[in-house]
Amino acid sequence: MSNRSVVVVGGGIAGIQASIDLANMGFRVYLVEQTPSIGGRMAQLDKTFPTNDCSMCILAPKMIECAGHENVELLTYSELAEVRGTEDDFKVTVRRKPRYVDLTRCTGCGDCTEKCPRRVPDEFNVGLGKRKAIYLPFPQAVPRKVTIDEEACLYLTKGRCRVCEEVCQAGAIDFEQQEEILELEVGALLLATGFDPFDPASLEEYGYGKIENVITGLEYERLICASGPTGGHLERPSDGKVPGAVAFIQCVGSRDVNYKPYCSSVCCMHATKEAILANEHYPDLKSFIFYTDMRAVGKQFQEYIIRARDEYDVSYVRSRPGKITVDEETSNPIVWYDETVYSEAGDPVRRVTSLEVDLVVLCQALVPHTDHQEMAQKLGLELDESGFIAIEDRLFHPVDTSVAGVFACGFCQGPQDIPDSVIQASAAAARVAEILSLEDRELEHA
Ligand SMILES: Cc1cc2nc3c(=O)[nH]c(=O)nc-3n(C[C@H](O)[C@H](O)[C@H](O)COP(=O)(O)OP(=O)(O)OC[C@H]3O[C@@H](n4cnc5c(N)ncnc54)[C@H](O)[C@@H]3O)c2cc1C
Numbered sequence: 001m002s003n004r005s006v007v008v009v010g011g012g013i014a015g016i017q018a019s020i021d022l023a024n025m026g027f028r029v030y031l032v033e034q035t036p037s038i039g040g041r042m043a044q045l046d047k048t049f050p051t052n053d054c055s056m057c058i059l060a061p062k063m064i065e066c067a068g069h070e071n072v073e074l075l076t077y078s079e080l081a082e083v084r085g086t087e088d089d090f091k092v093t094v095r096r097k098p099r100y101v102d103l104t105r106c107t108g109c110g111d112c113t114e115k116c117p118r119r120v121p122d123e124f125n126v127g128l129g130k131r132k133a134i135y136l137p138f139p140q141a142v143p144r145k146v147t148i149d150e151e152a153c154l155y156l157t158k159g160r161c162r163v164c165e166e167v168c169q170a171g172a173i174d175f176e177q178q179e180e181i182l183e184l185e186v187g188a189l190l191l192a193t194g195f196d197p198f199d200p201a202s203l204e205e206y207g208y209g210k211i212e213n214v215i216t217g218l219e220y221e222r223l224i225c226a227s228g229p230t231g232g233h234l235e236r237p238s239d240g241k242v243p244g245a246v247a248f249i250q251c252v253g254s255r256d257v258n259y260k261p262y263c264s265s266v267c268c269m270h271a272t273k274e275a276i277l278a279n280e281h282y283p284d285l286k287s288f289i290f291y292t293d294m295r296a297v298g299k300q301f302q303e304y305i306i307r308a309r310d311e312y313d314v315s316y317v318r319s320r321p322g323k324i325t326v327d328e329e330t331s332n333p334i335v336w337y338d339e340t341v342y343s344e345a346g347d348p349v350r351r352v353t354s355l356e357v358d359l360v361v362l363c364q365a366l367v368p369h370t371d372h373q374e375m376a377q378k379l380g381l382e383l384d385e386s387g388f389i390a391i392e393d394r395l396f397h398p399v400d401t402s403v404a405g406v407f408a409c410g411f412c413q414g415p416q417d418i419p420d421s422v423i424q425a426s427a428a429a430a431r432v433a434e435i436l437s438l439e440d441r442e443l444e445h446a
């Protein structure tokens with residue numbers, strides 16, 4: 001019988017869906033996730049287009065189902081160290097980073113977090129707000145166990161404190177914990193390592209990092225989310241004021257040969273969603289979406305845009321702004337852009353104009369995950385010209401990578417939204433099952 005075990009790398013929605021499917025088909029799944037919890041980027045979103053369903057309400061039951069499945073072994077806070085072998089016979093070395101917390105004892109009560117004196121920027125909230133050195137990344141984290149950040153902890157960096165150890169009734173703190181190395185033998189690998197947001201600071205003309213009230217789409221998602229750092233109040237960074245006018249700027253770094261030539265695929269829709277949410281929270285709030293051209297190709301997407309325009313007072317402005325300046329007195333960003341107007345003779349004329357708003361949201365390009373290249377090298381995988389995992393035969397084998405026995409789904413093989421990532425995850429799970437079952441049938445007939 002062939003090896004019926006699979007390593008899935010990346011515990012975002014794609015990795016979770018693929019793991020559940022494979023586990024339901026009777027395969028043993030090792031789900032390797034490098035952060036302390038599964039969930040990926042979807043966990044950071046407030047709502048999802050085009051239904052405006054609460055993102056966490058859909059994701060959390062999937063996370064629990066995946067972690068609780070008898071055929072899934074969750075390896076969080078872990079990374080691939082080495083991969084040897086080919087086709088249906090891989091030897092995978094996984095490195096489990098020390099959490100300094102005994103997972104079998106920690107109850108997730110949070111007493112340690114409450115008393116920990118050390119605060120650092122909270123990556124889950126994209127740096128808006130702080131977390132403690134011993135922390136649960138977000139309230140619905142799976143597993144619901146805390147982790148000590150060794151770069152922030154006062155004891156691990158300066159040799160003093162140990163408050164968490166004193167307050168933990170379960171005796172779960174373990175400062176002696178060491179890195180663990182696991183050797184796994186599997187029949188296939190399935191990659192679902194997702195994306196990172198592109199840093200828009202390199203587009204200096206938009207002033208990100210310099211103009212306080214210029215933020216990114218992911219920051220906006222955390223601000224408008226009820227479980228975010230402001231409790232869902234859309235407070236702008238400079239003074240906490242709720243904005244009256246918001247400008248969303250599309251294709252920041254995307255569809256731009258100077259940065260990323262490709263379309264990031266989800267930004268037209270997430271900006272529309274974010275503008276709708278802003279108006280739902282504050283009916284007097286007016287949104288302007290500056291777009292290159294609206295890409296609304298999914299089911300009910302065009303209707304969503306029409307609703308945004310007709311019911312939520314969203315204005316779509318076809319223009320790519322050239323610059324953002326700031327009114328120093330009010331801290332209001334001013335968006336400069338080309339507008340097409342018509343002369344009396346009816347000829348189109350372009351003129352430079354500006355719009356003052358209270359807040360600007362940059363919908364930045366989404367790029368392959370930072371570790372992506374290193375992982376590709378370990379596996380001998382080919383990447384495409386934009387750095388996503390190359391798929392050789394998109395027509396008939398849309399989840400097969402350049403290495404036999406290694407498959408890819410979700411954003412790591414190209415920009416795509418949640419429904420497409422889920423479809424692709426199920427396709428990849430089916431493909432793994434097909435390959436591994438085929439080997440069984442060949443053995444039977446031998
Ligand atoms: C601002 C914003 C709003 C959005 N809104 C919507 C929306 O409303 N609706 C919608 O459909 N889509 C939306 N999207 C897109 C959506 O986030 C993606 O489609 C989805 O997250 C893709 O899922 P994924 O599992 O492929 O990747 P991810 O969610 O990125 O998950 C990848 C996981 O892999 C882990 N990982 C990465 N590298 C490694 C490694 N080497 N080892 C182990 N683990 C690793 C990561 O830590 C992460 O947990 C939005 C995106 C943005 C930026």
Ligand code: SF4
Nearest residue numbers: 106107109110112168
């Ligand atoms: S480490 Fe101890 S105090 Fe902290 S959450 Fe776990 S059980 Fe509670």
Ligand code: SF4
Nearest residue numbers: 116153154161162164
């Ligand atoms: S020892 Fe580290 S993690 Fe524990 S309370 Fe002190 S700073 Fe926080």
